Amino acid sequence: MITDGPMKILNVNTATATIKGAPQMIEKNMSEWTAEDKMKANLDNVAKDILYKTLDKNMFAKIKTCTNAKEIWENLTQLCEGNYQTKENKLTAAIQKFENDKIKPGETLTEFDERFIGIIIELISLGKYYSNREISLKVMRALPKE
Incomplete structure (x- = not known):
């Protein structure tokens, strides 16, 4: 139907x-x-x-x-x-969030993890998948130097 x-x-x-x-x-x-x-x-x-x-x-x-x-x-x-263009815009914004994500000053690892997983879920729902290796590398780059 x-x-x-x-x-x-x-x-x-x-x-x-x-x-x-x-x-x-x-x-x-x-x-x-x-x-x-x-x-x-x-x-x-x-x-x-x-x-x-x-x-x-x-x-x-x-x-x-x-x-x-x-x-x-x-x-x-x-x-x-949304239409195709809306989906593409949402995907572009989510990829930028993923790539620019860093742990914020004063943020705990648990808070960062919850926020980061939310970004990953958003990407998956839009059809973008990252390997575990890519995600792990991104998390390592997001951590502060100290």
Whole structure:
């Protein structure tokens, strides 16, 4: 439902010939739906309900005009992740944070570690991975000389 959109209940069109060996399909009238067809048609409502239940009031207000689960998902993806340019900007900023990170005066190793791990998690969520060796070297460079 999220990737393809609402399911259409189709029936073979017996009034027309087959196209390239495959029968032509037309949408089935609701009066002809079986119990299984009704369940399939309701899957979009189930997906919408799941998405609605995971959102807070602020996010719900931004997607409440969407008509199907696919549209809701696309809007949420755009709102949360942004477009390609936004993702690239976020990645560039996170890489700069990683490369420029140093332990601050008066900061404990635990505080530095928490902040540094937050940067690593942000990078991973944006698709940038560093090897353990690269991370270890960066930590060593971030420590004060004394």
